[in-house]
Amino acid sequence: MKTHLLLLLALGTIGLSSGFAATPTSTAELPSYTPDANAARAAIPAVYRWDLSPLFASDAACEQARLKLLADIAALAPYEGKLADPATLAACLELYFRLHRAANFLTLYANMRQSTARSDDAAAALSQRSLAAMDELMRAATFIRREVLALPAAAVAQQPALAPYRAYLDNLRRRASHVLSADGERALSLLGDNLWAEIDLDELPSGYEDAHSALLADIPWPKIKDATGQEVQLTLANYGRFRASPDPAVRRAAVQALFGTLRQYQHALAADFAGQMKLDVAYARARGYDTALAAYLDKDNVSPAVYDNLVRTVGAHTDLLHRYVELRKKTLGLSAVHLYDLYIPLVPGVEKDVPFAEARRIIPAALQPLGAEYGRVLATGLDPRNGWIDLYPHQDKQSGAFSSSVYGPHPFVFINYQNSLDDLSTLAHEFGHALHSHLAMTTQSYPDFRYVPFLAEIASTCNETLLSDYLVAHTSDRAEQAYLLVARLESIRTTIFRQAMFAEFERTAHQLVEAGTPVTATLLDEKYRELLRRYYGPGFTVDPDDGMEWAYVPHFYYKYYVYTYASGLTSGLAIADRVRTLGAPAVEAYLGMLRGGCAKPPLELLKGAGVDLTTPAPIEAAMKSFARTLDDVEKLLAK
Ligand SMILES: [Zn+2]
Secondary structure (H helix, E strand, O other), rough: OOOHHHHHHHOOOOOOOOOOOOOOOOOOOOOOOOOOOOOOHHOOOOOOOOOOOOOOOOOHHHHHHHHHHHHHHHHHHHHHOOOHHHHHHHHHHHHHHHHHHHHHHHHHHHHHHHHHHOOOOOHHHHHHHHHHHHHHHHOOHHHHHHHHOOHHHHHOOOOOOHHHHHHHHHHOOOOHOOOOHHHHHHHHHOOOOOOOOOOOOOOOOOHHHHHHHHHHHHOOOOEEEEEOOOEEEEOHHHHHHHHOOOHHHHHHHHHHHHHHHHHOOOHHHHHHHHHHHHHHHEEEEEEEEOOHHHHHHHHHHHHHHHHHHHHHHHHOOHHHHHHHHHHHHHHHHOOEEEEHHOOOOOOOOOOOOHHHHHHHHHHHHHOOHHHHHHHHHHHHHHOOOHHHHEEOOOOOOOOOOOOEEOOOOOEEOOOOOOOHHHHHHHHHHHHHHHHHHHHHHHHHHHHOOOOHHHOOOOOHHHHHHHHHHHHHOOOOOOHHHHHHHHHHHHHHHHHHHHHHHHHHHHHHHHHHHHHOOOHHHHHHHHHHHHHHHHHHOOOOEEEOOHHHHHHHHHHHHOOOOOOOHHHHHHHHHHHHHHHHOOOHHHHHHHHHHHHOOOOOOOOHHHHHHHOOOOOOOOHHHHHHHHHHHHHHHHHHOOO
């Protein structure tokens, strides 16, 4: 999830296109095609490959645009030192955002080229050069932020020339009291402070994050026995597969081998982790924040009370998770539930073939509650003739799925569609992102269209929820119903419960540093095991090395990021619920949030959609949805 979102942010790809015009959807026959991961890209009918020409007609055109951008960046320099005059500031910002959009075209095009041609050196070079161009623009533009922050309020407030940049300027100046002197800023930027970085650059990993991934790569993982009794090398890449093995001996061996090995490196891992926590706290303190939590949430203009509310409210409903653990125990016939029993399917998979032609019928039907306008754009995007989608897997194509957009052309959706129910759900998810971008882009101007990470996973999970409701209601096959409902339980378990647990762990670790308590391997192990016990309950057995799991989770280096997974799904579920029960007014409110981009603070936009994350209500609603689904699954499995 993280990689996908970061990629979008790093490349400036979230957002969309004001010049978009709905293309009529033809009903003519499309070529039939059977997905084949080993096919050459050229073997896939062109209609099922995306059309990048709205960005650039060719790599050469992209390269030309890059050279032009690099030359144009010089036009920013004459503005330096002159931004106290509102008209000059407006002209400078106009130029800056024009260049920024041009840079986004480059990074998006290069990234998309690379995602379907991983071993193509030309695409890799294109990508590196385009990122370097974006980097160059950012460096050339740092004086803008510096000068805007130094302006007296009167120079910015109520200036008609600056009206198009109101939200941007307000958001920038919102944290002005946390800006240091020129010397202080220079020192922090040399240290790699990430509290003030522009959104496109702020995810450069710290040395601690690099060291963590290097350590995980260097650790010699042991061999384990697979289900046939063969010795196999455990790797971080195949760990997830072995952990979900139907053979209890295999999944136990995988988890014990991984955690047991991490245990041997626990002091190095803990020292590195503590280093990251100390760095976060140091940046926060240097900028005059009370806590690292307040500092990092302030980037998205979110108050620590929202975080605390989420952790507290989810934490108050762990009884539901205990019930789920008991259900797994009973259904799977286990004498005890261990960490390695959480990942095996509770019900058998459903061998249902959902060709893309079916998906094009099902997704619009399932999302029909979102109204006619949404439906029209969706139908346009789902028609492969319109060039939004890169549909099928092939040799050299990146795995996974994402949606990305740059202001102007239509959004793009990347997926490895192989006709399964899960692929159907992924497609609905990615179209949530795409439509969010489309609506924001067609409503807002460039400075205001890009939604922040905090709002990024709401439209996607709302779509998944509406799709799942629709599929459950339109099948009489109990096995399929059970499969769909269990998928929802798993999604809430892993995205709300587990991420809230991570969020609590992350907050605890920072608080230990803030209180001056040494963060040792023993203490981290103790805190993590305590969380496992509390979250999974009396039916769950915490094994001796389970407390090492924290060391396997790279997200703890993402600086208060994990909670957005939980808040995103919570909000998505709450909105789907409102759409279901309240109809049109809830839809209008929701679309208003999607159209809002970043023209208002995220919590305010979300509140406009009827979800107030400063209160427990939406989280309680998500918990109720989990409880209801648990009831349904228990009933289905009892039959
Ligand atoms: Zn997503």
